[in-house]
Amino acid sequence: MSDDLAGEAAALDAADVLRAKRADFVLQDGQDGQDGQDGQDGQDGHGTGHGPDAAARVVYLDGNSLGALPRGVPGRLADVVDREWGRLGIRSWTESGWWTAPERVGDRIGRLVGAAPGQVVAGDSTSVNVFKAVVAGVRLAGAASGRDEILVDAQTFPTDGYIAESAARMTGCRIRSVEAGAMAGAAGPRTAVALVNHVDYRTGRLHDLPGITAAVHAAGARVVWDLCHSAGALPVALDAHDVDLAVGCTYKYLNGGPGSPAYLYVRRDLQPRFDSPLPGWNSHADPFALAPAYAPADGALRGRVGTPDILSLLALDAALDVWEGVGIDAVRAKSLALTDFFLRCVEAYAPRGRVWSLTPAAHDERGSQVSLRCAADGQETMAELVRRGVVGDFRRPDVLRFGFTPLYTGFAETERAARVLGEVLA
Amino acid sequence: MSDDLAGEAAALDAADVLRAKRADFVLQDGQDGQDGQDGQDGQDGHGTGHGPDAAARVVYLDGNSLGALPRGVPGRLADVVDREWGRLGIRSWTESGWWTAPERVGDRIGRLVGAAPGQVVAGDSTSVNVFKAVVAGVRLAGAASGRDEILVDAQTFPTDGYIAESAARMTGCRIRSVEAGAMAGAAGPRTAVALVNHVDYRTGRLHDLPGITAAVHAAGARVVWDLCHSAGALPVALDAHDVDLAVGCTYKYLNGGPGSPAYLYVRRDLQPRFDSPLPGWNSHADPFALAPAYAPADGALRGRVGTPDILSLLALDAALDVWEGVGIDAVRAKSLALTDFFLRCVEAYAPRGRVWSLTPAAHDERGSQVSLRCAADGQETMAELVRRGVVGDFRRPDVLRFGFTPLYTGFAETERAARVLGEVLA
Secondary structure, three states: OHHHHHHHHHHHHHHOOOHHHHHHEEOOOOOOOOOOOOOHHHHOOOOOOOOHHHHHOOEEOOOOOOOOEEOHHHHHHHHHHHHHHHHHHHHHHHHOOOOOHHHHHHHHHHHHOOOOOOOEEEOOOHHHHHHHHHHHHHHHHOHHHOOOEEEEEOOOOHHHHHHHHHHHHHHOOEEEEEOHHHHHHHOOOOEEEEEEEOEOOOOOEEOOHHHHHHHHHHOOOEEEEEOOOOOOOOOOOOOOOOOOEEEEOOOOOOOOOOOOOOEEEEOHHHHHHOOOOOOOHHHEOOHHHOOOOOOEOOOHHHHOOOOOOHHHHHHHHHHHHHHOOOOHHHHHHHHHHHHHHHHHHHHHHOOOOOEEEOOOOOHHHEOOEEEEEEOOOHHHHHHHHHHOOEEOEEEOOOEEEEEOOOOOOOHHHHHHHHHHHHHHHO | OHHHHHHHHHHHHHOOOOHHHHHHEEOOOOOOOOOOOOOHHHHOOOOOOOOHHHHHOOEEOOOOOOOOEEOHHHHHHHHHHHHHHHHHHHHHHHHOOOOOHHHHHHHHHHHHOOOOOOOEEEOOOHHHHHHHHHHHHHHHHOHHHOOOEEEEEOOOOHHHHHHHHHHHHHHOOEEEEEOHHHHHHHOOOOEEEEEEEOEOOOOOEEOOHHHHHHHHHHOOOEEEEEOOOOOOOOOOOOOOOOOOEEEEOOOOOOOOOOOOOOEEEEOHHHHHHOOOOOOOHHHEOOHHHOOOOOOEOOOHHHHOOOOOOHHHHHHHHHHHHHHOOOOHHHHHHHHHHHHHHHHHHHHHHOOOOOEEEOOOOOHHHEOOEEEEEEOOOHHHHHHHHHHOOEEOEEEOOOEEEEEOOOOOOOHHHHHHHHHHHHHHHO
16 A cells, blocks of 8 residues: 555656646755654555655644745845845945835735736735734725624634724624634625635634625625635635735745745725725835825735835745746646545555544535544644644644645655554544 | 144044954945945045045945945845755745744844843834834724824824824824824823834934833823834844834944845734734744644734745844944944034035034934035035035935945045045035
């Protein structure tokens, strides 16, 4: 069985059109023993189909939490620090394009989420952008509409719910918690905004963005999509589906680095009515007029707030270079192949009754991660996996998460990860 | 006259106890001709008292806008990227202390603004922190108090006013614009919060933090101080003066880099009642419980929002190393000496009636910049100064700003800056 899967993995890797992209990332080869794997792979007698490099490699399946380091980032960041800040100093705000970086980087993200230029701005955290989007969404409805309800995905990543609660409190709305699967039927005449996660962070379930968006619109409401777990892993097609507002982080599948700037999408036709609760000077029509009265800028930059965080923003800019020449459809095809294959390997290697998948089998309901419920000792199981060089993460109370990042995850290491999981569970 | 001042500058530099700190910064020596100064200093025949290095040096007087690059930053940032992110990856959230960086860096800032540990958290932009502070300040008063007025410094840096306006709109308050000098008398029974700039960004005027704070308290209200133009330039003594809330940026006198994370101070006894309008998951009592209900953390970290921006935050952390062994009183003494000396040099070198100082002559009313109103052609005058290697900045309609950063600004270059200004104005 394992030789068959290992052989299949080798064939899949050989046919992988994205394979060369792996070289664009810094990934640990584990040779220095720093990563706690001390040759387990060599001891387990399952080397068939793996070269020595693959066998020693740490399998990084946590790109859904923190993407790997793109090779172009260190050099670019050093240049930003040494030359743009150190040498040019204040002149870099104009001469090095710092001032316009939020829109420029935003447009690059836009390309990956199906947004035409001029609708995405990078900056702030996801939480702060959720606040902007939900409040602005409520204001689009207007007080006269009688729409005083914010629907929130019941399984949302918590920060969205906390922030939506604050937005509701500050706009005179109330929160209604609704399973994402029921969101399309839940929006009604009182609904101002629905806040939905495109992919559930815990289960990896992909929600129906086109269907929910259309249903929320049919109810006369607005939808805010949280793309944290989908952007860079699968097609989002914001423009094509007429999404109103969207937010996302950039440190998962976009590999922008720890806590890198988030982004906000405001559909072009809504921008003139986008009324931000955080109207900082960077969103002013003429920031350097330093005028006492606020007058919002046109376009996506109306979503800006304060001075952009240039070091992180330009590290993200460099990280986005890895997407040059990559089509998101190819990414999606490989993502599904990886998660399909991992599920088959887990089925083959894991002892009966120890883990079962929370991630939908249907392709159109799956993001780019596999979440396994672990019958017992989930936290210890993940700790042991990490010690053996298989890096996923654990979410309480009992979920093992494995993220698959098509730009750098291969099939042989996917097979190895499942095999090590089987050994740990045995 | 100029020889006297040049000689005096040399003596002042020789006696400068902070002089050695300059070596901790990357400052342009202009030798490569990139900075448009092409030896003007050598042509003007005023070399007395300057060595060749000083003569060729760019005079960077814009540290009140973007601080110079501390030498320790590039190496630290490279380590954060290459090792902490590239090698350790997700493990760095715990093993490299990423998770607690906002509080750790906050405490280091706290030391510079007179805040005991546990009251300052770093992150987000100044604008976002103004929003947190003003809304939380209004909530401290409580709806039952009848306090529905937010006083805003009439000359405030605009973003504070824009954000306060939004905070007022979202909390049912109204804004009253008051000159900072009149703030102490303006607070009354309707006042919930007063938002005041410690140093005026345009004129460099230092406002009376102890007096205004006491007067606002006497009126039963809270005060939010914006420290952007004072932190790192003069003593702030937040704890000693019982300040309620404060915010500030770190890219000016704290040299954190372009758009580096801002900070929020919440006085310890107010923290249990600090009710954030941006209750992101990073401010939760147990973030990784990923609980659907929000429960705020204790302490300063209640002011956190989303995932901290680690690259920028740790660049800032490295930048703060320059403060080791530096007392803020010595910084203040040198700052006043520098601005006094610059004003005297301008008086000596500038043609009559071309510029006059907007910056108060009285020490207790002066920050660490000198602002000169320029009778005509202010923008062109500054552009020409920059071409000649004297870097200040221009604020519409007619203000030339020169920032003095005691850790790296010397007296000889201060004299040179005034001399070049005199030449340009002539």
